[in-house]
Amino acid sequence: MKIEAATPDEYAKLIPEERQPSFDRLRQTIKSNLPAGFEETMSYGMIGYVVPHSIYPAGYHCAPELPLPFLSIASQKQFIGFYHMGVYADPELLAWFQHAYGLLGLRKLDMGKSCIRFKKWEEMPFELLGDLVSRVTVSDWIATYESKLKR
Secondary structure (H helix, E strand, O other): OOOOOOOHHHHHHOOOOOOHHHHHHHHHHHHHHOOOOOEEEEEOOEEEEEEOOOOOOOOEOOEOOOOEEEEEEEEOOOOEEEEEHHHHHOHHHHHHHHHHHHHOOOOOOOEOOOEEEEOOHHHOOHHHHHHHHHOOOHHHHHHHHHHHHOO
């Protein structure tokens, strides 16, 4: 499912009706818990949360004209995707998240390297996702990103 949108608000309005409440709540959870400095934008056809060039002028190493990506959300064909680069880049953060998710007693975690897939979007653990979002500041993310680049 590809949603053609120029802005995050336009993207959110084009979400299928049955997903709208969960997607809107996820977006609000992110915005309420996101540390200062990140910026909401469209990124790779999804709603993205990035470190803007005003804070990190080097941008993303693969495409320096783009701001440094951190987190994205998208309505995919079979799921709502929550893409968190911190869990991909920081093994301790990943271990914390997997453990905390397991304690919730929900269905098995459906996760790739940075993508957490919610096929039952009405069962998203919003409080846990908010906690995850709040755990990485802009300076933390830049330091982690740069440490991985220098390897």
